Amino acid sequence: MSTGLRIEHLEVDIRHEEGTTPILRGVDLAVAPGTVQGLAGESGSGKTMTGLAAMGLHPSTAVRRGHVWLDDIDLLACAGSRLDAIRGRRIAMVFQDPSTSLHPQLTVGAQLTDHVRHHLSLTRSQARERAADGLARVGITQGVSALSRYPHEFSGGQRQRIAIAIALACDPQVVIMDEPTTALDVTVQAGVLALVRDLVDSLDLAVLFITHDLGVMSAIADRVAVMRYGEVVEDGECAQVFTAPRHEYTRSLLASLPGATGGLRTRDDLVRLAEEGGEE
Amino acid sequence: MDAARPKRRLLSRVWRKIPPEIRMPVGAVAFVIALAWVVLCVVGPSIVPYDPLAQTLPRFSPPSSTSWFGTDELGRDLFSRVIAGARITISLALLLVTASMLVGSIIGVVAGFFGRWVDEVLMRVTDVVLAFPTVILAMVTAAALGASLFNAVLAALIVSWPPYARVVRSLVLSLREADFVSSGRLLGFSAVRSMRVDVLPNIAGPTLVMASLDIGNAALLLSGLSFLGLGAKPPTPEWGSMISAAVVNFDKWWLGLFPGLAILTVVISFNFLGDALRDAFDPEAGRV
Amino acid sequence: MSEPVLCAEDVVVDYPGHPPVRAVDHVSFEIHPGEVVGLVGESGCGKSTMARVLTGLLKPDGGRIVYRGRPVLPLGLGGRAKDSTGIQMVFQDPGSSLNPRRRIGPQIQDGLDAARRRLGPLSASDGPLAAERVADLAHPSRPDTGSRPTTVTQWLERVGMDPKDATRFPRSFSGGQRQRIATARALAAAPDVLIGDEPISSLDASTQALVAYVMSSLTVAQGAGMLFISHDLSVVRLIADTLLVMYQGRVVERGPADEIWADPRHPYTQALLRAIPTPDGARRLPAVTPPGTTYPREEAQR
Numbered sequence: 001m002s003t004g005l006r007i008e009h010l011e012v013d014i015r016h017e018e019g020t021t022p023i024l025r026g027v028d029l030a031v032a033p034g035t036v037q038g039l040a041g042e043s044g045s046g047k048t049m050t051g052l053a054a055m056g057l058h059p060s061t062a063v064r065r066g067h068v069w070l071d072d073i074d075l076l077a078c079a080g081s082r083l084d085a086i087r088g089r090r091i092a093m094v095f096q097d098p099s100t101s102l103h104p105q106l107t108v109g110a111q112l113t114d115h116v117r118h119h120l121s122l123t124r125s126q127a128r129e130r131a132a133d134g135l136a137r138v139g140i141t142q143g144v145s146a147l148s149r150y151p152h153e154f155s156g157g158q159r160q161r162i163a164i165a166i167a168l169a170c171d172p173q174v175v176i177m178d179e180p181t182t183a184l185d186v187t188v189q190a191g192v193l194a195l196v197r198d199l200v201d202s203l204d205l206a207v208l209f210i211t212h213d214l215g216v217m218s219a220i221a222d223r224v225a226v227m228r229y230g231e232v233v234e235d236g237e238c239a240q241v242f243t244a245p246r247h248e249y250t251r252s253l254l255a256s257l258p259g260a261t262g263g264l265r266t267r268d269d270l271v272r273l274a275e276e277g278g279e280e
Numbered sequence: 281m282d283a284a285r286p287k288r289r290l291l292s293r294v295w296r297k298i299p300p301e302i303r304m305p306v307g308a309v310a311f312v313i314a315l316a317w318v319v320l321c322v323v324g325p326s327i328v329p330y331d332p333l334a335q336t337l338p339r340f341s342p343p344s345s346t347s348w349f350g351t352d353e354l355g356r357d358l359f360s361r362v363i364a365g366a367r368i369t370i371s372l373a374l375l376l377v378t379a380s381m382l383v384g385s386i387i388g389v390v391a392g393f394f395g396r397w398v399d400e401v402l403m404r405v406t407d408v409v410l411a412f413p414t415v416i417l418a419m420v421t422a423a424a425l426g427a428s429l430f431n432a433v434l435a436a437l438i439v440s441w442p443p444y445a446r447v448v449r450s451l452v453l454s455l456r457e458a459d460f461v462s463s464g465r466l467l468g469f470s471a472v473r474s475m476r477v478d479v480l481p482n483i484a485g486p487t488l489v490m491a492s493l494d495i496g497n498a499a500l501l502l503s504g505l506s507f508l509g510l511g512a513k514p515p516t517p518e519w520g521s522m523i524s525a526a527v528v529n530f531d532k533w534w535l536g537l538f539p540g541l542a543i544l545t546v547v548i549s550f551n552f553l554g555d556a557l558r559d560a561f562d563p564e565a566g567r568v
Numbered sequence: 569m570s571e572p573v574l575c576a577e578d579v580v581v582d583y584p585g586h587p588p589v590r591a592v593d594h595v596s597f598e599i600h601p602g603e604v605v606g607l608v609g610e611s612g613c614g615k616s617t618m619a620r621v622l623t624g625l626l627k628p629d630g631g632r633i634v635y636r637g638r639p640v641l642p643l644g645l646g647g648r649a650k651d652s653t654g655i656q657m658v659f660q661d662p663g664s665s666l667n668p669r670r671r672i673g674p675q676i677q678d679g680l681d682a683a684r685r686r687l688g689p690l691s692a693s694d695g696p697l698a699a700e701r702v703a704d705l706a707h708p709s710r711p712d713t714g715s716r717p718t719t720v721t722q723w724l725e726r727v728g729m730d731p732k733d734a735t736r737f738p739r740s741f742s743g744g745q746r747q748r749i750a751t752a753r754a755l756a757a758a759p760d761v762l763i764g765d766e767p768i769s770s771l772d773a774s775t776q777a778l779v780a781y782v783m784s785s786l787t788v789a790q791g792a793g794m795l796f797i798s799h800d801l802s803v804v805r806l807i808a809d810t811l812l813v814m815y816q817g818r819v820v821e822r823g824p825a826d827e828i829w830a831d832p833r834h835p836y837t838q839a840l841l842r843a844i845p846t847p848d849g850a851r852r853l854p855a856v857t858p859p860g861t862t863y864p865r866e867e868a869q870r
Contacts, residue, residue: 042772043743139859156611157859185610185799186843190854193845197853212773215802215845219853242849256774258802260847270781270806459659460667463750465643466623467682467757468653481669 002173003071004206005031005054005091010066010076012046012053012230023049023062025230031174031206036196038221038238039210042253046230047210051176054208055093056083070174089119092167096179098159102151108135108162109147112169119170134165138195157188161195168199174206181216193220214257218242226250310552313545320366328360332517343534350534353525354515361517362538368518370546372433373499379437380498381491384444385483391445392452393475403449406442414439415504422510429518432511436501440494447490451483493554496547503543519543572598573636573793574622574655574761580630581617591617593817593865594631599761599793604784606808606825607797608840614817615797616660619765622795623657636760653682656754658783660766662746666738672749673734676720679756687758716758716790723752727782744775751783755790762787763795768803776800780807802844805829813837816865823870834868 012024024046031037041047052058054068054075068075070091078086095101103111112131116122122130132144138161140146140154151159160180167175177196181189197220200207211217217224218238225235226249234247243261245251254260256273264270330337330347335354343350349358391402409417421435455461461478469477505511506520514521519539526535581592592614599605609615620626622633627642634640640652656679659665666675717723721731727748738746747767754762764783768776780796784807787794798804805811805825813821813834821834832838842855 042774155859186854187610187839187857188859190843190845190856191859194853194856213845214773214847218847218849219845219851222851238851239849242847253774254847256777257847258777258806259844261849263847264777264806267806270777271785274778274781274785459661459664462625463657463659463665463754464667464678465625466653466655466657467678467753468685469678471644477670478667482667 002033002204002206003069004033004035005029005174005208006067006069007050007054008067008069010050010053010064010068012049012058012065013063014059015061015063020063023230024053026066027227027230027232029208029225029232029235031208033173033206034200034204035222036200036207036209036220038217038224039208039227040212040214040217040224040253041227042212045227047212047227048178049230050227051093051178051208051210055087055091055176057093085119088115088172089170090172091174091176092170092172094160094163094167094175094177094180097183098156098163099151099183101163102159102166104151107148107150108154112147112166115166116169130169131165134169135162137168137199138162138165139191140165155188157184157191160184160192164192164195164199168203168205171203172205174208176208176210178210179212180209182211182213189216196220214242214253214260226253307552307556310549311556313549314553317366317370317546317549320363321370322367324363324366328357328363330357330360332356332360332364333515340529340532342532349538350532352522352535353529356515358522358534358538361522362519362542364517365519365522365539365542366546368429368512368516369499369503369520369543372429372502373495373546376433376436376440376498376502377491377494379433380440380494381444381487383437384441384446385448385487387441388445388448389452389475389480392449392456393471399449402445406445409439410442410446412439415501418501418505419508419510422505427510427513429506429512429516432502432505435510436498436505440498440501444487444490448483448487451486452479455479455482489554489558491554492557493551495550495554499543499546499550570600570602571637572600574599574795575634576618576622576631577634578631579618579621579628579633581614581621581626582629590817592621592628595814595817595819596631597812597819597822599795601760601791601793602788603810604788604794604796604808606804606811607795607814608799608801608804608811609814610799610840613814615814616765618814619657619763619795619797622761622763623655624652651686653686653757654760655763656757656759656761657763657765658747658750658754658767661770662743662750663770665750666746666753668738671735671737672741673720676723676734676749676753676756679753680718680720680723683756683758717756720756723756724749726786727752744771744779747771747779748782751786755786755792758790759787759792761793761795763797765797766799767796769798769800777803777806780804784808801829801840813840815863818865819867820863820865821868821870827870833870834863836863837868839863 007027007029010024010027011022013020013022027050029037039047039050049058053062053064056075058064064076066076070086073086075086109128109131112134113127116127116130128147131147135146140158140161151162154162181192184192193216196207199205209220221238223236224238224241225232226241226247227233228249234241234245234250241250242254245254251262254263257263264273333356335356337347337351337355337357339351339353339355341347341351347357347359349362352358387402391399418435418439421438422432425431425435456479461474464474464478502511503520506518507524509524512518512521519542522539523536529535575598577596579592579595582588583591595618607615607618617626621628624640624642632639635652635655640655666672717726720734724731724733729745729748741749767783768780771779780803784794784796796804796808808825811823811825811828812819813836815836821828821832821837828837832841839857845854
C-alpha cells in the first residue's frame with residue numbers, strides 16, 4: 001500500500017560565482033494518497049523549486065539535502081536508470097504551460113504510447129488502447145482519432161488535460177502539479193480543477209498541487225501549505241488555513257485578496273488596505 | 281536577444297559548459313593574452329631585437345638564444361617579424377570588424393526601421409551575399425581588386441557585414457514591438473527619437489558582443505587571404521604570408537609554427553574575450 | 569453627465585488570415601473624466617486589441633476613436649500628434665514596460681516632458697481640465713494634496729517609492745514596483761485617459777488589488793478617466809465604476825460594476841462569475857461549463 005510522498009527537511013542551495021544562495025531552507029511536507037496537498041506562495045518563495053527538486057529536475061547548479069520519500073525509496077538518493085524507472089512511472093509531474101510541456105511535432109498518441117511503452121512492457125496495440133483509455137479518462141472523448149492529432153489541434157484546456165493523461169498513463173501513485181491551471185482562462189480552469197478532484201478520488205492519487213492562486217487552492221486542496229523565503233510557514237487543513245490562519249504571513253496574504261475571509265469585499269476594504277500601507 | 285544565438289561558435293558553447301570556478305582563470309588568461317597582443321600592436325615595432333625587414337642574419341637558423349624563433353629563408357629574425365606582424369593583423373582585424381559592424385548595423389537598422397520594401401530590398405541583397413561561401417567570395421573579390429592589404433580588408437568587409445545586418449534587423453524588429461518602445465511612442469517620441477533612446481541602446485550590447493566574437497575570425501580571414509597571396513605582399517611581416525612562405529620549406533618547422541601559434545592565440549583569446557563580454561552585457565546577469 | 573473624453577465608435581479589427589479573424593466586432597463605448605471603466609473577458613476576446621486601437625498603436629479596420637472630440641490617428645513614423653499624448657497606457661508585462669538600459673528617473677521625466685509639450689504655456693482657455701492643471705502647476709511645492717506632481721521625485725513619492733530610486737535601473741525593482749514606475753511615467757504625462765492593459769495580471773496575487781487601486785485612484789485624482797483591462801473580474805469590480813464584458817470581439821454586457829457583480833444578466837457573464845474560485849477555504853469547486861459551450865453574442869439588456 002502506498003504511503004504517498006513525504007518530503008523531509010529538503011534544502012536546496014544554488015551555487016554561483018559569489019558562493020551559494022539558499023532557496024529552500026528545510027521544507028517538510030506529506031502528501032497522503034487520495035488527497036491534494038496544496039503548496040502556496042508568492043513568486044520566489046520556493047514552491048516551484050520544491051516540486052522540481054523532489055523530481056530531480058532542479059537546475060544543475062543546485063545542491064539538495066534532505067529526503068524525499070516515495071514509500072521506502074529516497075528519491076534524493078536515486079540517480080540514473082534507477083531514477084528513470086521511478087520518474088514517470090511511480091511519480092509524475094504536470095507543468096504550467098501545456099503548449100511547451102507537450103512535444104509540438106509528435107502526435108498525442110505517439111507521446112502517450114512512447115511513454116507507456118518506456119515503462120511498461122506492452123505491445124504496440126496494447127499501448128494504443130491504454131493511451132485511448134487514458135485520454136477518455138481526462139475527458140478527451142474523441143477516442144482513437146484524438147491519438148493521431150497534434151497538440152496544436154487542441155485548445156489550451158484540452159492540452160492540459162492531455163498533459164495530465166500522460167502523467168497518469170503509467171498509474172503513478174504521486175503527481176506533482178505545478179500551476180497546472182494558471183495559463184488557462186477561468187471557465188476552462190474550472191473544468192480542469194473538477195477533473196483533478198475526480199481523478200484524485202477515483203484513483204486514490206496523492207497530488208502535490210502548487211499554485212500562487214489562493215482561490216484555486218481553496219477549491220482543490222485538502223491541506224494547504226504556505227511557503228515564504230524557502231520555508232513552509234503554515235501547513236494545515238484547508239478550512240483552517242483560510243478561516244483561522246495561524247501565521248501572520250498567511251493572514252496578510254488573505255487580507256490582500258478579494259473574496260477571502262478577512263479579505264477585500266468592497267472598495268472600502270481596498271482603500272483601507274492601501275492606507276494601512278500594504279507592502280510588496 | 282536570441283537572434284545572436286546561431287552566431288555563437290562551438291568554442292564558446294564548450295566554454296559555457298566549463299564550471300564557473302575554472303572559467304574565471306581561463307577568462308582571465310584569455311584577457312591577459314588578448315591584452316598582450318594589443319599592447320604588442322602598439323609598442324611591438326620599437327621593442328623587437330632586429331629590424332623585421334633586415335636580411336642580416338644567417339638563413340634558416342633554428343631557434344636559439346640570439347634569435348628566439350629562428351630565422352627565415354632571407355635571414356630575417358622570425359621573432360621580430362611575428363611581433364611586428366601583430367600590428368598588421370590585429371589592427372586590420374579590428375578595423376575590419378568595426379567596419380563590418382558599422383555597415384551591417386546601418387543596413388540592419390534602416391531595414392528594421394523603415395520596413396516594407398526597403399526591408400525587402402536590403403534583406404534580399406544580404407541574402408545574396410550570404411549565399412556565397414565566405415572565403416571564396418572574399419578571394420574572388422580580393423583577386424579582382426588586386427593584391428594589397430587594403431583590398432584584402434575591403435574584400436573581407438564585403439563578406440563580413442551581412443550577419444550583422446541580419447542580427448541587427450531582427451533585434452530592431454523585436455524591440456519595435458516591445459512595450460517600453462510603445463510607451464515611448466505614446467509619450468510622443470518621434471520614430472527617430474524612439475530609435476535613438478529606446479531601440480539602439482538595447483541593441484548595442486548584443487552587437488558589440490557579436491563583433492568581439494568576430495575579431496578572431498577576422499584575423500583568420502585576413503591571414504588566410506594573405507596566405508593565398510591576396511593580401512600582404514612580401515616583405516611585409518604578415519602572419520598569413522609568413523606561413524605561406526614556410527610551406528615551401530616545410531622541413532624548417534619553426535617557419536610555420538610561430539606565426540601559426542600567433543594566429544591561434546589571437547583567435548582563441550579574442551573569442552574567450554567576446555564570451556566574457558557577452559556575460560557582462562547580459563542585462564539579466566549584469567550589474568548596475 | 570460630462571462629455572466623454574474618449575469614445576470608441578463602432579470599432580472593427582480584423583487580423584489577416586484565411587478567412588480573416590475578426591478580433592473586435594463593432595464595439596462602442598465611452599470613457600468619462602474621473603470614471604474607471606473595467607473591461608473584462610477571457611483570452612482571445614479582443615480586449616488587448618481594443619487597447620492598442622484606443623491608443624492609436626493599431627489602426628482599426630472600421631469605426632474610429634474620438635479623443636476630446638477629435639479622431640485619434642494611428643502612429644506613423646513621425647511623432648504622435650501632440651495632443652494625443654493625453655491618452656496613455658500601462659502594459660501587462662512589468663519586465664518589458666520600462667527600458668532596461670535607462671535609469672527610471674529620465675523615463676519618468678519623459679512623461680513630464682510630454683505633459684509640458686502638450687499643455688505648453690498653459691492657459692485657462694484650454695478647457696476645465698487644463699485650467700485645473702494651471703492651478704496645480706502654479707503651486708509645484710504642494711506635495712501632499714491632490715495636486716499633480718511636477719517632478720520625478722514627487723511622482724516617485726506619489727506611487728509609494730523612494731525618490732532615491734530615480735537613479736536606479738528597472739532591473740533592481742520587483743514586478744509590482746515596476747508597474748508603479750510605469751504608472752508614474754504614464755500619469756506624469758498628465759493624460760486625460762489612462763489605459764491599463766492587464767497591468768496587474770503578472771503580479772503576485774497579494775499585490776494585484778493594491779497596485780490596481782494605486783493606479784486607478786491616482787488616475788481619478790488627476791481628473792482623468794481610466795480603462796482597466798483584466799481577465800480577473802474579482803479585482804476589477806473593486807476599482808471599476810462601470811464594467812464592460814467582452815466575448816468573441818463583442819461587448820455582451822455593460823453597466824455599473826456593482827450591479828453586474830451582484831446580478832449578471834448575460835449567460836456568459838454568469839458563467840464567468842460562477843467560474844471564479846473564492847479563497848474561502850470551503851473546498852468548493854467552481855461551476856463547470858461543458859467544453860464547447862457557446863453564448864449569444866448579443867448584448868444583454870439591463
